[in-house]
Amino acid sequence: ESRYNAMINLRKGLISREIFSSKEVFEEELEKVFTRSWLFVGHESQIPNPGDYFTSRMGAESVILARDKKKKxxxxxxxxxxxxxxxxQYDHGNTQLFTCPYHSWSYTTEGKLFGVPQFKSLYEGCLDKEDWSLIEVPKMEIYKGTVWASWDKDAPDFMTYLGDAKTHLDLALDARDGREGGSEVLFGVHKWIIPCNWKFAAENFLGDTYHNVSHRSVDLIGIGPSAEAGVKGRRDNELEKAQHVWVNFPGGHGVHSALMPENTEFVDTYRDNPVIAEYFRHCHEERKRRMGAERNRLVPFVGTIFPNVSFHGTQPRNLCVWHPHGPEATEAWRFFLVDADAPQEVKDFLRKYYMRYSGPAGMTEQDDMENWNYATAGSRGVIAKRYPYNYQQSLGKVQADHLMPGNVSTQVSEENPRQFYRRWRDYMNGADWNTLLGRHDQQPASFAE
Ligand code: FES
Ligand code: FE
Structure with a gap:
């Protein structure tokens, strides 16, 4: 019996605190989760020209996202x-060669070993440059501008991995007027380190609407673009009439989305500025026309693509990667998305709003980080560790609902995290891809052994 089966008891809804604090578990995660799953590396808009690069991470390791001379x-x-x-050594830039600062070996943007100092006198006949290219991921895919990669050559293609979570992620990646793709990453990437286990952040974004009380003060002040006089109330009314859904998918992904009432009215949240107001009104109408009334009703709030890529699907619209540094340290990288062809005024407006909302200085996100910090500390104590965490919310009571593909619940439940940790356990047990894609699942996570 694997130690992970004992740590993740889904039938009882109990999860050991050990998985959020143990160094050993962390090391094993790097080996078993982060070398196999698909990870988000960056966005094409960050490297538009030949020779452009952006330094990213996969798991705890540094990687380079590069565009070679032929634009590949x-x-x-x-x-x-x-x-x-x-x-x-740099966060991003443009280069002909990656030159190592130590002994000056250099590599082309295709990854080939190019220059070796004193090659003729020291290496001729001993070293075949062909054999010493930079190590490249065996699996890489670009989806609507986002670049994803896996170190597992046997990993399924990204669409199979994503499954029906695609519908929700799509709405975060597509332009506001409903065109496929059409987004770019706004200015630099927000990066900061949180003293917490990466799984608390990933789990929060699976749709932990239950924690909204944490944001009560900021909700009362109303900092969002919808907070201007009278508008917030109208928008909240629409949201109240919406059908909220919490959906999880075989691959371990989970989202919180909503189906808005039919013929949702356009709430003009930006009336102070005619350029911005007009842009969003235009988007609203175009989107309805392109997507049809039915698909246009789906609004994705938050989601996590297993294991560590979360997103906000409406404003703020972004991808957030939770890079693991250690059991008690996570580096958050947030990529803000805007429509590439939006007027500069709209981009500026969103940039300011995003900064006010998100990140270490953002008014909403600091509430979350405070929670994760202490949850991590609370996972470490000698006495504390004898008591598991409670994941029993709506355990065994979730009725499968057929509103849309996936395992759908119409009230908040911990079914999404239960599914996430079920898959996490399978990765830790070294399961095959059929298991990791849920092909052997007979029942939802709350009934799972
Ligand atoms: Fe790069 Fe020696 S470590 S050239
Ligand atoms: Fe939150």
């Missing part, structure tokens, strides 16, 4: 083949 996109391990030094 690559993801390389940012580690010299000679002694492992970082061959790319």
């Amino acid at each position: 996109v690559h993801v390389f391990l940012n580690s010299c083949r000679h002694r492992g030094m970082k061959v790319c």
Whole structure:
């Protein structure tokens, strides 16, 4: 019996605190979860030209997202083949060659070993440059501008991995007027380190609407673009009439979305500025026309794509990666998305709003981080660790609902995290891809052994 089966008891809804604090569990996660699952690396809009690169991470390792001379996109391990030094020291830029600062081996943007100092006198006949390219991910896919990669050559293609979570993620990635793709990453990436286990953040974004009390003060002040006089009330009314859904998917992903009432009225939240107001009104109408009234009703709030990529689907619209640094340290990277062809005024407006809302100085997100910090500390105590966490919310009571694909619940439940940890356990047990894609699942997570 694996130790992970004992730590994750779904039948009883109990999860060991150990998984949020143990160094050993963490090391095993890096090996078993982060080398197999599909991870978000960056966005094409960050590297539009040949020679452009953006330094990213996969698990705890540095990688380079690069566009070569022929415009092909690559993801390389940012580690010299000679002694492992970082061959790319910068966050982003443009280059002809990645030159290692240690002994100056250099690599092309296709990853080929190009220059070796004193090659003729020291290496001729000993070293075949062909064999010493940068290490490249075996699996890389670009989806609506987002770049995803996996270190597992046997991983299924990204669409199979994503499954029906696609419908929800799509709405975060598509332009506001309903065109497919059409988004770009706004300015730099927000990066900061949170003293918490990465799973608390990932889990929160699976649709933990139950924690909204944490944001009560900020909700009362009303900082969002919808907070201007009278508007918030009208928008809240619409949201109250909406059918909220919490949906999880075989791959371990989970979302909280809503089906808005039919013929949802356009709530003009930006009336102070005619350019912005007109842009969003235009988007609203175009979107309805393109998607049809039915599909246009779906509004995705938050979601997590297993294991560590979360998103906000409405404003603020972004992807957030929870990079694992250690059992008690997570580096958050937030990529804000805007319509690439929106007027500059709209982009500026959204940039300011995003900064006010998100990140370490954002008025909403600091509430969440405070929770995760203490939950992590609470997972470490000698006495505390003898008592598991409670994941029993609506345990065994979730009626499958057929409103849309996936395991749908129409009230908040912990079914999404139960499914997430069920998959997490399968990865930790070294399961095959059929299991990881849920092909052997007979029942929802709350009934699962
Ligand atoms: Fe890169 Fe030696 S470590 S050249
Ligand atoms: Fe929150």
